[in-house]
Amino acid sequence: MSGSDxxxxxxxxxxxxxxxxxxxxxxxxxxxxxxxxxxEPVHPFRSPYQRDRDRIVHSAAFRRxxxxxxxxxxxxxxYHRSRLTHTLEVTNIARTLARALALNxxxxxxxxxxxxxxxxxxxxxxxxxxxxxxxxxxxxxHNAQALRIMELLESRYPEFPGLNLSREVLEAQAVxxxxxxxxxxxxxxxxxxxxDSIAYDTHDADDAIELGLxxxxxLLELPLVAEAAARVDKRFGSLTAADRxxxxxxxxxxxxxxxxxxxxxxxxxxxxxxxxADARAAFGTGAPGRRRVVAHAPAVSAAKRELERFxxxxxxxxxxxxxxxxxxxxKLAELFRWYVAHPDALPExxxxxxxxxxxxxxxxxxxxxxxxxxxxxxxxxxxxx
Ligand code: MG
Numbered sequence: 001m002s003g004s005d006x007x008x009x010x011x012x013x014x015x016x017x018x019x020x021x022x023x024x025x026x027x028x029x030x031x032x033x034x035x036x037x038x039x040e041p042v043h044p045f046r047s048p049y050q051r052d053r054d055r056i057v058h059s060a061a062f063r064r065x066x067x068x069x070x071x072x073x074x075x076x077x078x079y080h081r082s083r084l085t086h087t088l089e090v091t092n093i094a095r096t097l098a099r100a101l102a103l104n105x106x107x108x109x110x111x112x113x114x115x116x117x118x119x120x121x122x123x124x125x126x127x128x129x130x131x132x133x134x135x136x137x138x139x140x141x142h143n144a145q146a147l148r149i150m151e152l153l154e155s156r157y158p159e160f161p162g163l164n165l166s167r168e169v170l171e172a173q174a175v176x177x178x179x180x181x182x183x184x185x186x187x188x189x190x191x192x193x194x195x196d197s198i199a200y201d202t203h204d205a206d207d208a209i210e211l212g213l214x215x216x217x218x219l220l221e222l223p224l225v226a227e228a229a230a231r232v233d234k235r236f237g238s239l240t241a242a243d244r245x246x247x248x249x250x251x252x253x254x255x256x257x258x259x260x261x262x263x264x265x266x267x268x269x270x271x272x273x274x275x276x277a278d279a280r281a282a283f284g285t286g287a288p289g290r291r292r293v294v295a296h297a298p299a300v301s302a303a304k305r306e307l308e309r310f311x312x313x314x315x316x317x318x319x320x321x322x323x324x325x326x327x328x329x330x331k332l333a334e335l336f337r338w339y340v341a342h343p344d345a346l347p348e349x350x351x352x353x354x355x356x357x358x359x360x361x362x363x364x365x366x367x368x369x370x371x372x373x374x375x376x377x378x379x380x381x382x383x384x385x
Contacts, residue, residue: 012045019047024102026273028186034167037151038160048166049106055163056110059156060369061117061149067371069123071204071316072211073324080207083123086199087116093257094195100261101268101294103188110165111172111192118146120368121375122332125325129332130364137360143176145368153365155349184283186276187268190294198256201307206249208315216245222310224303228252256300264294331379332367338382339363345382 006012016031023029030047043051056062065084072080081089091112098108119142120126130140150170151162172189174182185193205225208214219225228251229244236247271293273279284291296304315321339346343359346366354362370378 006044015045015047015050019104022102023104024268025275026187026268026279027103028107028168028188028276029104030106030166032276036164036166038164040164047106049104049110049169052163052165052169053106053110053113055156055165056114056117059117059149059154059163061146061154062113064369064371065116065119067373068119068121069125069372070200071123071321072207073122073328073372077211079210081203083116083119086203087113089199089203090115090192090195093198093253094192096257097191097195097261097264097294098188101187101191101265103191107168107186107188108191110169111188112195114146114150114169114173115176115192115196116142116146117149118142118144118368120145120332121370121372122325122328125329126332126368129329130336130368133333133336134360134364137358140364140368141177143173143178145365147173147177148365149369152353153369184280185292187279187294190283190292194260194292194294194296197304198253198260201304201311202249202252202256204311204315205252205307206245208311209245211320213318213320214310214314216241216248218314219307219310222303222307224300224307225252227303228255231255256296256304259300260294260296263297263300267293267295328372328375331383332375334383335375335379336363336367339366342382 016029019027019029019031030049033048036048042048046054062084065087066082068083070081070083070086091109094108094112095105097103098105120130120140122129124142127140127142134140147170149162150165150173153161154163155161156163168186168188171182172185172192175185175189176193205214205219209216209219216225216229220229225248229248232239232244232247232251236244239247271278271282273282279293282293295301340359340363343351343354343363346354346362350362350366353365357365367375
Protein backbone atom coordinates (compact mmCIF):
# COMPACT_ATOMS: atom_id res chain seq x y z
CA MET A 1 0.00 0.00 0.00
CA SER A 2 1.41 3.39 -0.89
CA GLY A 3 0.96 6.40 1.37
CA SER A 4 -1.93 7.66 -0.68
CA ASP A 5 -3.91 4.35 -0.71
CA UNK A 6 -6.02 4.47 2.44
CA UNK A 7 -8.10 1.59 3.85
CA UNK A 8 -11.81 1.83 3.05
CA UNK A 9 -13.64 3.85 5.70
CA UNK A 10 -10.44 5.44 7.07
CA UNK A 11 -10.97 9.15 7.52
CA UNK A 12 -7.57 10.88 7.64
CA UNK A 13 -7.28 13.59 10.28
CA UNK A 14 -7.81 16.92 8.59
CA UNK A 15 -4.70 19.00 9.26
CA UNK A 16 -6.42 22.16 7.98
CA UNK A 17 -9.21 21.87 10.54
CA UNK A 18 -6.69 21.03 13.25
CA UNK A 19 -4.63 24.12 12.48
CA UNK A 20 -7.71 26.34 12.33
CA UNK A 21 -8.77 25.07 15.75
CA UNK A 22 -5.38 25.29 17.47
CA UNK A 23 -3.36 28.11 15.92
CA UNK A 24 -3.55 31.81 16.65
CA UNK A 25 -4.38 34.16 13.77
CA UNK A 26 -0.73 35.37 13.79
CA UNK A 27 0.55 31.83 13.07
CA UNK A 28 1.61 30.64 9.61
CA UNK A 29 -1.16 28.26 8.55
CA UNK A 30 -0.04 25.51 6.17
CA UNK A 31 -3.18 26.08 4.08
CA UNK A 32 -1.75 29.54 3.24
CA UNK A 33 1.66 28.17 2.22
CA UNK A 34 3.17 29.50 -1.00
CA UNK A 35 3.82 25.86 -1.90
CA UNK A 36 6.86 24.13 -3.38
CA UNK A 37 9.05 25.01 -6.36
CA UNK A 38 8.13 21.63 -7.93
CA UNK A 39 4.38 21.24 -7.28
CA GLU A 40 3.39 17.97 -5.58
CA PRO A 41 -0.02 16.56 -4.65
CA VAL A 42 -1.04 17.23 -1.04
CA HIS A 43 -0.46 14.24 1.24
CA PRO A 44 -3.68 12.67 2.57
CA PHE A 45 -2.87 13.06 6.26
CA ARG A 46 0.45 14.85 6.71
CA SER A 47 0.43 18.64 6.49
CA PRO A 48 2.98 20.20 4.10
CA TYR A 49 5.20 21.20 7.05
CA GLN A 50 5.06 17.70 8.55
CA ARG A 51 6.37 16.42 5.22
CA ASP A 52 9.11 19.03 5.25
CA ARG A 53 10.12 17.89 8.74
CA ASP A 54 10.28 14.27 7.61
CA ARG A 55 12.39 15.22 4.58
CA ILE A 56 14.89 16.98 6.83
CA VAL A 57 15.13 14.08 9.29
CA HIS A 58 15.65 11.57 6.45
CA SER A 59 18.38 13.66 4.80
CA ALA A 60 22.05 12.67 4.86
CA ALA A 61 22.98 16.17 6.06
CA PHE A 62 20.79 15.74 9.15
CA ARG A 63 22.26 12.34 10.08
CA ARG A 64 25.78 13.71 9.82
CA UNK A 65 25.04 16.25 12.56
CA UNK A 66 25.64 13.37 14.99
CA UNK A 67 29.35 13.57 14.21
CA UNK A 68 29.82 17.30 13.82
CA UNK A 69 31.21 19.64 16.44
CA UNK A 70 29.02 22.00 18.39
CA UNK A 71 31.82 23.47 20.54
CA UNK A 72 33.72 20.41 21.75
CA UNK A 73 34.89 17.41 19.74
CA UNK A 74 35.37 13.71 20.40
CA UNK A 75 38.78 14.58 21.87
CA UNK A 76 37.01 16.24 24.78
CA UNK A 77 35.03 13.14 25.86
CA UNK A 78 31.43 12.15 25.31
CA TYR A 79 29.38 14.18 27.78
CA HIS A 80 29.08 17.35 25.75
CA ARG A 81 26.59 18.24 23.03
CA SER A 82 27.17 17.35 19.40
CA ARG A 83 25.60 19.40 16.64
CA LEU A 84 22.77 16.82 16.59
CA THR A 85 21.94 16.87 20.30
CA HIS A 86 22.16 20.69 20.21
CA THR A 87 19.63 20.60 17.35
CA LEU A 88 17.30 18.33 19.33
CA GLU A 89 17.46 20.63 22.37
CA VAL A 90 16.67 23.62 20.13
CA THR A 91 13.75 21.69 18.61
CA ASN A 92 12.21 20.83 21.99
CA ILE A 93 12.53 24.39 23.27
CA ALA A 94 11.16 25.80 20.02
CA ARG A 95 8.15 23.46 20.10
CA THR A 96 7.37 24.46 23.69
CA LEU A 97 7.51 28.12 22.69
CA ALA A 98 5.44 27.52 19.55
CA ARG A 99 2.71 25.81 21.53
CA ALA A 100 2.72 28.53 24.18
CA LEU A 101 2.32 31.21 21.50
CA ALA A 102 -0.18 29.14 19.44
CA LEU A 103 2.19 29.17 16.47
CA ASN A 104 2.56 26.45 13.83
CA UNK A 105 4.41 23.76 15.77
CA UNK A 106 5.00 21.60 12.68
CA UNK A 107 6.70 24.47 10.87
CA UNK A 108 8.73 25.41 13.94
CA UNK A 109 9.86 21.81 14.37
CA UNK A 110 11.00 21.68 10.74
CA UNK A 111 12.91 24.96 10.98
CA UNK A 112 14.61 23.91 14.22
CA UNK A 113 15.65 20.48 12.93
CA UNK A 114 17.02 22.13 9.77
CA UNK A 115 18.66 25.19 11.30
CA UNK A 116 22.23 23.80 11.55
CA UNK A 117 22.40 21.30 8.64
CA UNK A 118 24.73 23.64 6.75
CA UNK A 119 27.50 23.45 9.34
CA UNK A 120 30.76 22.01 8.02
CA UNK A 121 32.94 19.74 10.17
CA UNK A 122 34.40 21.57 13.23
CA UNK A 123 31.37 23.90 13.36
CA UNK A 124 32.21 27.61 13.28
CA UNK A 125 35.93 26.78 13.20
CA UNK A 126 35.39 24.89 9.92
CA UNK A 127 33.18 27.67 8.60
CA UNK A 128 35.99 30.21 9.18
CA UNK A 129 38.43 28.09 7.16
CA UNK A 130 36.08 27.66 4.19
CA UNK A 131 35.04 31.33 4.30
CA UNK A 132 38.69 32.33 4.08
CA UNK A 133 39.50 29.89 1.25
CA UNK A 134 36.47 31.07 -0.76
CA UNK A 135 36.74 34.76 0.07
CA UNK A 136 37.16 35.77 -3.59
CA UNK A 137 34.46 33.35 -4.78
CA UNK A 138 31.39 34.28 -2.79
CA UNK A 139 32.60 33.16 0.64
CA UNK A 140 31.14 30.41 2.78
CA UNK A 141 28.40 30.69 5.38
CA HIS A 142 26.67 27.80 7.15
CA ASN A 143 23.23 29.37 6.71
CA ALA A 144 23.70 29.83 2.97
CA GLN A 145 25.08 26.28 2.82
CA ALA A 146 21.93 24.91 4.50
CA LEU A 147 19.91 26.50 1.73
CA ARG A 148 22.21 24.94 -0.88
CA ILE A 149 21.70 21.54 0.75
CA MET A 150 17.92 21.98 0.77
CA GLU A 151 17.68 23.20 -2.83
CA LEU A 152 20.50 21.39 -4.60
CA LEU A 153 22.87 19.06 -2.78
CA GLU A 154 20.56 16.51 -1.14
CA SER A 155 19.70 13.92 -3.74
CA ARG A 156 16.73 11.97 -2.41
CA TYR A 157 14.05 12.08 -5.06
CA PRO A 158 14.17 11.21 -8.77
CA GLU A 159 11.86 14.10 -9.73
CA PHE A 160 13.97 17.03 -8.49
CA PRO A 161 17.30 18.02 -6.96
CA GLY A 162 17.25 18.93 -3.28
CA LEU A 163 14.36 18.33 -0.92
CA ASN A 164 11.68 20.50 -2.60
CA LEU A 165 10.67 22.01 0.74
CA SER A 166 7.85 24.49 1.25
CA ARG A 167 8.79 28.06 0.37
CA GLU A 168 8.33 29.18 4.01
CA VAL A 169 11.10 26.78 5.09
CA LEU A 170 13.50 28.02 2.41
CA GLU A 171 12.63 31.60 3.26
CA ALA A 172 13.32 31.04 6.99
CA GLN A 173 16.76 29.73 6.10
CA ALA A 174 17.34 32.73 3.82
CA VAL A 175 16.46 35.00 6.77
CA UNK A 176 19.30 33.43 8.73
CA UNK A 177 21.77 34.46 6.00
CA UNK A 178 21.12 38.04 7.11
CA UNK A 179 21.96 39.41 3.65
CA UNK A 180 18.61 41.15 3.19
CA UNK A 181 17.44 38.67 0.52
CA UNK A 182 14.50 37.40 2.60
CA UNK A 183 11.20 39.06 3.57
CA UNK A 184 10.66 39.97 7.26
CA UNK A 185 10.66 36.75 9.31
CA UNK A 186 7.55 34.88 10.37
CA UNK A 187 7.03 34.47 14.11
CA UNK A 188 7.90 30.77 13.67
CA UNK A 189 11.35 31.78 12.38
CA UNK A 190 11.85 34.18 15.29
CA UNK A 191 10.97 31.41 17.76
CA UNK A 192 13.66 29.11 16.37
CA UNK A 193 16.35 31.80 16.60
CA UNK A 194 15.39 32.48 20.22
CA UNK A 195 15.36 28.76 21.05
CA ASP A 196 18.83 28.37 19.48
CA SER A 197 20.19 31.07 21.78
CA ILE A 198 18.51 29.65 24.91
CA ALA A 199 19.89 26.20 24.12
CA TYR A 200 23.51 27.15 23.44
CA ASP A 201 23.86 29.73 26.19
CA THR A 202 22.78 27.10 28.69
CA HIS A 203 24.29 23.89 27.37
CA ASP A 204 27.66 25.45 26.60
CA ALA A 205 27.81 26.58 30.24
CA ASP A 206 26.90 23.05 31.37
CA ASP A 207 29.47 21.39 29.08
CA ALA A 208 32.16 23.85 30.15
CA ILE A 209 31.58 23.05 33.85
CA GLU A 210 31.68 19.31 33.11
CA LEU A 211 34.99 19.72 31.28
CA GLY A 212 36.43 21.80 34.11
CA LEU A 213 36.90 24.92 31.95
CA UNK A 214 34.83 26.99 34.36
CA UNK A 215 33.24 26.43 37.77
CA UNK A 216 29.67 27.06 38.82
CA UNK A 217 31.02 29.61 41.31
CA UNK A 218 32.58 31.59 38.45
CA LEU A 219 29.31 31.47 36.52
CA LEU A 220 27.51 32.75 39.62
CA GLU A 221 29.23 36.11 39.02
CA LEU A 222 26.79 36.54 36.12
CA PRO A 223 23.33 37.90 37.05
CA LEU A 224 21.38 35.43 34.89
CA VAL A 225 23.06 32.45 36.58
CA ALA A 226 23.06 34.01 40.07
CA GLU A 227 19.32 34.63 39.90
CA ALA A 228 18.69 31.06 38.71
CA ALA A 229 20.80 29.73 41.60
CA ALA A 230 18.91 31.90 44.09
CA ARG A 231 15.61 30.41 42.92
CA VAL A 232 17.06 26.88 43.13
CA ASP A 233 18.42 27.49 46.66
CA LYS A 234 15.11 28.90 47.80
CA ARG A 235 13.19 25.94 46.40
CA PHE A 236 15.46 23.06 47.42
CA GLY A 237 17.49 24.37 50.36
CA SER A 238 20.86 22.66 50.52
CA LEU A 239 21.82 20.32 47.68
CA THR A 240 24.98 18.43 46.79
CA ALA A 241 27.21 20.39 44.41
CA ALA A 242 26.30 18.05 41.52
CA ASP A 243 22.55 18.28 42.17
CA ARG A 244 22.73 22.05 42.55
CA UNK A 245 24.58 22.42 39.26
CA UNK A 246 22.01 20.33 37.38
CA UNK A 247 19.15 22.21 39.02
CA UNK A 248 20.70 25.57 38.07
CA UNK A 249 21.11 24.51 34.42
CA UNK A 250 17.53 23.28 34.31
CA UNK A 251 16.31 26.51 35.93
CA UNK A 252 18.29 28.58 33.40
CA UNK A 253 16.46 26.94 30.49
CA UNK A 254 13.10 27.04 32.20
CA UNK A 255 13.40 30.69 33.16
CA UNK A 256 14.45 31.84 29.69
CA UNK A 257 11.68 29.85 27.98
CA UNK A 258 8.96 31.05 30.36
CA UNK A 259 10.14 34.66 30.28
CA UNK A 260 10.38 34.68 26.48
CA UNK A 261 6.87 33.19 26.13
CA UNK A 262 5.41 35.67 28.64
CA UNK A 263 7.08 38.74 27.16
CA UNK A 264 6.37 37.77 23.56
CA UNK A 265 2.73 36.95 24.28
CA UNK A 266 2.24 40.35 25.88
CA UNK A 267 3.74 41.98 22.76
CA UNK A 268 1.58 39.87 20.46
CA UNK A 269 -1.58 40.81 22.34
CA UNK A 270 -0.72 44.50 22.31
CA UNK A 271 -0.16 44.38 18.54
CA UNK A 272 -3.47 42.53 17.88
CA UNK A 273 -2.18 40.79 14.78
CA UNK A 274 -4.81 39.24 12.53
CA UNK A 275 -2.60 37.12 10.27
CA UNK A 276 0.91 35.87 9.56
CA ALA A 277 1.19 38.77 7.08
CA ASP A 278 0.45 41.19 9.95
CA ALA A 279 3.14 39.43 12.00
CA ARG A 280 5.69 40.02 9.23
CA ALA A 281 4.64 43.66 8.95
CA ALA A 282 5.14 44.11 12.73
CA PHE A 283 8.80 43.09 12.46
CA GLY A 284 11.09 46.04 12.96
CA THR A 285 8.41 48.38 14.26
CA GLY A 286 9.57 48.15 17.90
CA ALA A 287 12.13 50.27 19.65
CA PRO A 288 15.71 50.10 18.30
CA GLY A 289 17.25 46.79 19.31
CA ARG A 290 13.76 45.32 19.76
CA ARG A 291 12.98 44.58 16.12
CA ARG A 292 11.67 41.14 16.93
CA VAL A 293 8.21 40.39 18.27
CA VAL A 294 9.50 37.15 19.82
CA ALA A 295 12.04 38.67 22.20
CA HIS A 296 13.15 38.67 25.81
CA ALA A 297 12.64 41.67 28.06
CA PRO A 298 15.60 44.07 27.57
CA ALA A 299 17.09 43.24 31.00
CA VAL A 300 17.11 39.52 30.20
CA SER A 301 18.68 40.12 26.76
CA ALA A 302 21.40 42.16 28.45
CA ALA A 303 22.01 39.41 31.03
CA LYS A 304 22.26 36.84 28.21
CA ARG A 305 24.82 39.00 26.42
CA GLU A 306 26.94 39.03 29.59
CA LEU A 307 26.80 35.23 29.77
CA GLU A 308 27.74 35.04 26.08
CA ARG A 309 30.75 37.34 26.57
CA PHE A 310 31.90 35.12 29.44
CA UNK A 311 31.49 31.94 27.36
CA UNK A 312 33.34 33.54 24.46
CA UNK A 313 36.38 34.42 26.56
CA UNK A 314 36.49 31.43 28.87
CA UNK A 315 35.15 28.59 26.73
CA UNK A 316 35.14 29.18 22.97
CA UNK A 317 38.65 30.65 23.08
CA UNK A 318 40.00 28.42 25.84
CA UNK A 319 43.36 26.70 25.38
CA UNK A 320 41.75 23.26 25.39
CA UNK A 321 39.32 24.16 22.63
CA UNK A 322 41.98 25.92 20.54
CA UNK A 323 44.47 23.04 20.96
CA UNK A 324 42.05 20.73 19.14
CA UNK A 325 40.70 23.37 16.78
CA UNK A 326 43.92 24.66 15.24
CA UNK A 327 45.33 21.38 13.84
CA UNK A 328 41.86 20.32 12.65
CA UNK A 329 41.43 23.63 10.81
CA UNK A 330 44.78 23.05 9.17
CA LYS A 331 43.67 19.61 7.98
CA LEU A 332 40.50 21.06 6.49
CA ALA A 333 42.48 23.71 4.59
CA GLU A 334 45.02 21.11 3.35
CA LEU A 335 42.25 18.81 2.17
CA PHE A 336 40.53 21.69 0.37
CA ARG A 337 43.72 22.47 -1.57
CA TRP A 338 44.28 18.78 -2.30
CA TYR A 339 40.81 18.33 -3.84
CA VAL A 340 41.10 21.57 -5.83
CA ALA A 341 44.30 20.10 -7.33
CA HIS A 342 42.67 16.66 -7.79
CA PRO A 343 39.01 17.32 -8.76
CA ASP A 344 38.78 13.87 -10.37
CA ALA A 345 38.90 12.38 -6.87
CA LEU A 346 35.57 14.03 -5.97
CA PRO A 347 32.48 11.80 -5.90
CA GLU A 348 30.53 11.82 -9.16
CA UNK A 349 27.81 14.33 -8.22
CA UNK A 350 30.38 16.86 -6.99
CA UNK A 351 32.47 16.42 -10.16
CA UNK A 352 29.39 17.09 -12.25
CA UNK A 353 28.47 20.19 -10.26
CA UNK A 354 32.05 21.47 -10.53
CA UNK A 355 31.31 22.11 -14.21
CA UNK A 356 28.35 24.31 -13.28
CA UNK A 357 29.62 26.03 -10.11
CA UNK A 358 33.42 25.83 -10.32
CA UNK A 359 35.86 23.43 -8.69
CA UNK A 360 36.36 25.47 -5.49
CA UNK A 361 32.64 25.65 -4.73
CA UNK A 362 32.12 21.98 -5.40
CA UNK A 363 35.09 21.04 -3.22
CA UNK A 364 33.66 23.24 -0.45
CA UNK A 365 30.27 21.50 -0.86
CA UNK A 366 31.96 18.13 -0.48
CA UNK A 367 34.11 19.12 2.49
CA UNK A 368 31.21 20.89 4.23
CA UNK A 369 29.24 17.66 4.09
CA UNK A 370 31.97 15.73 5.92
CA UNK A 371 31.72 14.83 9.59
CA UNK A 372 34.63 15.64 11.94
CA UNK A 373 35.53 11.97 11.81
CA UNK A 374 35.43 11.63 8.02
CA UNK A 375 37.61 14.73 7.71
CA UNK A 376 40.29 13.01 9.83
CA UNK A 377 40.05 9.74 7.90
CA UNK A 378 40.03 11.35 4.47
CA UNK A 379 42.93 13.64 5.38
CA UNK A 380 44.95 10.61 6.47
CA UNK A 381 44.07 8.81 3.23
CA UNK A 382 44.83 11.73 0.90
CA UNK A 383 47.68 13.43 2.71
CA UNK A 384 49.05 10.73 4.97
CA UNK A 385 47.66 12.07 8.28
MG1 MG B 1 22.24 26.17 16.39
